[in-house]
Amino acid sequence: MITxxxxxxxxxxxxxxxxxxxxxxxxxxxxYMCLEMMLTGxxxxxxAFSRFNLHDGLPDYSAQALVFFTITVxxxxxxxxxxxxxxxFRTKQSVDVESxxxxxx
Amino acid sequence: xxxxxxxxFAAITLFFGVGVVVLRNPVASAMSLVGCxxxxxxxxxxxxxxxxxxxxxxVYAGAVMVLFLFILMLLDIKAEAGKHTSFGMxxxxxxxxxxxxxxxxxxxxxxxxxGRPLAATPLQxxxxxxxxxxxxxLPTITNDLKAGTLPDAKLMGEVLFQSxxxxxxxxxxLLLAGTVGVVVLSKRxxxxxxxxx
Numbered sequence: 001m002i003t004x005x006x007x008x009x010x011x012x013x014x015x016x017x018x019x020x021x022x023x024x025x026x027x028x029x030x031x032y033m034c035l036e037m038m039l040t041g042x043x044x045x046x047x048a049f050s051r052f053n054l055h056d057g058l059p060d061y062s063a064q065a066l067v068f069f070t071i072t073v074x075x076x077x078x079x080x081x082x083x084x085x086x087x088x089f090r091t092k093q094s095v096d097v098e099s100x101x102x103x104x105x
Numbered sequence: 106x107x108x109x110x111x112x113x114f115a116a117i118t119l120f121f122g123v124g125v126v127v128l129r130n131p132v133a134s135a136m137s138l139v140g141c142x143x144x145x146x147x148x149x150x151x152x153x154x155x156x157x158x159x160x161x162x163x164v165y166a167g168a169v170m171v172l173f174l175f176i177l178m179l180l181d182i183k184a185e186a187g188k189h190t191s192f193g194m195x196x197x198x199x200x201x202x203x204x205x206x207x208x209x210x211x212x213x214x215x216x217x218x219x220g221r222p223l224a225a226t227p228l229q230x231x232x233x234x235x236x237x238x239x240x241x242x243l244p245t246i247t248n249d250l251k252a253g254t255l256p257d258a259k260l261m262g263e264v265l266f267q268s269x270x271x272x273x274x275x276x277x278x279l280l281l282a283g284t285v286g287v288v289v290l291s292k293r294x295x296x297x298x299x300x301x302x
Contacts, residue, residue: 012209057229076283085229
């Protein structure tokens with residue numbers, strides 16, 4: 001018997017795995033992938049709540065519209081972020097987060 | 106949907122999700138992330154969100170991951186050879202993930218509303234059809250609902266264009282700004298010398 005909590009727990013685990021990756025990994029690109037994974041976890045919660053909150057017998061499509069906007073914004077964010085990473089690689093010749101410490105006091 | 110499918114797709118999602126974090130080769134991480142997104146798309150579809158599931162495959166597993174792989178191969182990034190992730194950072198990551206998972210589990214154990222099974226909350230297409238026919242519903246949506254199918258993409262379109270048209274245009278503007286930003290960021294300055302290949 002699959003309940004709403006099952007979906008929410010999977011989404012939470014996905015978010016937690018992404019969080020672990022962001023903290024533990026040092027490759028900027030992999031950190032970025034983990035951020036995408038965290039966003040997807042949040043999207044999964046939204047869709048799950050939408051399905052279980054029926055309006056007139058249909059899922060709550062406002063939540064799915066929010067997921068649509070999240071995916072769009074995430075796509076734009078990936079494009080800009082990767083351009084920044086490429087610019088960073090050009091100056092540092094590295095994608096290690098520890099090579100970027102200019103703002104460190 | 107049989108429960109087995111949920112467990113299979115949840116397992117695929119989490120397995121590949123862990124793969125993204127633990128694999129040392131960034132290309133392997135990216136491919137693992139494609140599997141993770143495919144699993145999430147299957148979970149979306151199991152929640153009757155066919156349009157969002159398709160979008161997840163097209164935009165994330167397709168476009169975004171191609172962009173990632175493109176950059177990975179363009180920069181020719183090797184595995185983090187010799188440089189081991191420091192033990193402290195790995196321990197901190199695992200600890201944070203466990204703390205977060207524990208927190209989610211604690212909150213969910215108190216969330217009685219979430220104990221409602223999916224099978225006990227079926228879509229009531231006949232109710233929706235009656236409501237749509239009586240109200241302002243579009244004829245194509247009403248007909249689909251009467252025929253007993255869920256017109257998922259049509260309903261998404263109705264919500265997006267009737268309830269959130271302004272937001273949709275703002276997002277279009279954001280994508281335009283993003284495109285211009287990417288071009289500006291990747292353009293070399295005029296004074297900058299061409300690097301030797």
